Amino acid sequence: MSRRAAIAAPNAHATEAAAHALAQGGNAVDAAITAMLTTTVTEPGIVAPLGGGFVNIWPVHGDPVVVDGNVEMPGRGQPREAFGERGLIRREIAYGGGMVTYVGPASVATPGLIAGMAAAHERFGSALWHELLRPAADVARGGFALSRTAQSYLVLASAPIFSWDEATRARYTDDGAPLPVGALIRDPLLADTLEHIGAEGASTLCTGDLARAIADDMTARGGLLGAADLAAYRPVARPALRSRLGDWDLACNPPPSIGGPVLTALLRLLAAVEGDITPARAATVMKEVLDIRLDRIDTAEDLAAAGAELLETLHEIGATGLPTSPSTAHVSVVDEDGMACALTASAGYGSGMTVAGTGLVANNALGELELNRLGLHAVAPGTRLASNMAPTTARLADGSVIAIGTPGADRITTALAQVMIHVARHGEALQTAIDRPRMHPRRLDDGTDRIEHEQDEEIAASLDGAGLARHEHPPLSMFFGGVGAAARHSDGRLEAAADPRRAAATLLV
DSSP: OOOOEEEEESSHHHHHHHHHHHHTTOOHHHHHHHHHHHHHHHSTTTOOTBSEEEEEEEOSSSOOEEEEEOOBOOOTTOOGGGSSSTTOEEEEEOGGGOEEEEESGGGOOBOOHHHHHHHHHHHHOOSOHHHHHHHHHHHHHHOEEOOHHHHHHHHHHTTTTSSSSHHHHHHHEETTEEOOTTOEEOOHHHHHHHHHHHHHOGGGGTTSHHHHHHHHHHHHTTOSOOHHHHHHOOOEEEEOEEEEETTEEEEEOOTTOSHHHHHHHHHHHHHTOOSOOOHHHHHHHHHHHHHHIIIIITTOSOHHHHHHHHHHHHHHHHHHTOOOOSOEEEEEEEETTSOEEEEEEEBTBOOOOBOTTTOOBBOOGGGOGGGOTTOTTOSOTTOBOOOOOOOEEEEOTTSOEEEEEOOOTTHHHHHHHHHHHHHHTTOOOHHHHHHSOOEEEEEOTTSOEEEEEESOHHHHHHHHHTTOOEEEEOTTOGGGOOOEEEEEOTTSOEEEEEOTTSOOEEEEO
8 A cells, every 4th residue: 555655856756756666565765765766867967876875764663763875985906096186187167156176087986875775775665676766767768857956057067077978978968068958868778777776786786787887987997986895885874863953853864974963063052042043143053063064074084083073062062152066966755654764865066977888977076175175085995975965854752753854065054954943943834944044154265254145134134233244145045955854743744845946846645
């Protein structure tokens, strides 16, 4: 019998895929996985199958668990001269006012997204694995219309990132120029690959035919990723990082991620604020947390220890009363039984590389300067890389449950904190909270700080009154993320909400 569920995802192809999983006897975890697999096909440039991700699951009975399927540093058995500039292509793109990233074969980290989703499915899922791959394969074979969100990124990235590889150029550009919104994209080779993963299991990407294809192509083109890296990769299931906000019990991804600890720190400090949380007060708390992140965590060699230190430091701050990438996608699902699944995935800005003979597009996590502040190729092979992703689940004692998350680089944590404040402290509906104007503290290249915010008189007056430098964006700016949330209320009512800042879709089935 098909379960009812609330679904929030990047597009209608993904929500329909989730409905397919539910019709096949699946639960919230199955629905979230198949929605994300379909998203990796239908949002080119935004996310890709050979990326990384986190699956946050709060089962009906038991404690919340986060499956870490994030990317890690490859290079096992490689000579010292393989690390560095070889195989990296420096590119400037206009995103965020202009930035530099590195693409090419040597920018590709060991992918973990599909392995992580498979581990979550094995532990919590109830549908057959091959049924979760079917919708993604079908849409790749039948074709899909390019979304507004993906096209807006391809406008910036087609020439610098998605044109150097002939296979990628042919699929996602018009001879190097960006495709228009609504352009029909078909990929029968990728469809075959997804069907193969469905039939053989995710292990084919670690030790099977697809692993050999990936390793051979990477080696031929000067990449670090090899067979030993793929074979050694293991998803890791960890207890979620917990915090309270009002009556809500919230669960985030723990270290060595950055996003989960930063969001938890924000929530704990905001929860300690007595009375109304003014925009200026919220902005100050966000700035304190992100300052510590920039100064002490992003450059730490041990991310797990640094994340734990952040929480301890901010616990002490709270006790004394002291005041980044478009290429991420998120899916939230809550089913009628009360199981919640929040799944966030990223492929960085995209390496531009399509693995020969597979249709699989690879990440550029080794080339993202903001996530490699120790330097490119600086960490040891096997090290999980830094991540802003922060998929979150939350429960009330009465059985109400939420799954929530967002893309948006370092705006992920601040966007989620603001939405949850409106939900948990002010009792607002999910859609109302998501629609409200947002802020984000930003450190500029000259070392000064300012608060980025969407146009809003109350925010402007509060920040001016506190003497905080600010920069105003238009309402509902894509810069501030794209929150997607699903909920089951204590009376069994299902709710889904999507962010008007990005193209998205919701479905109640």
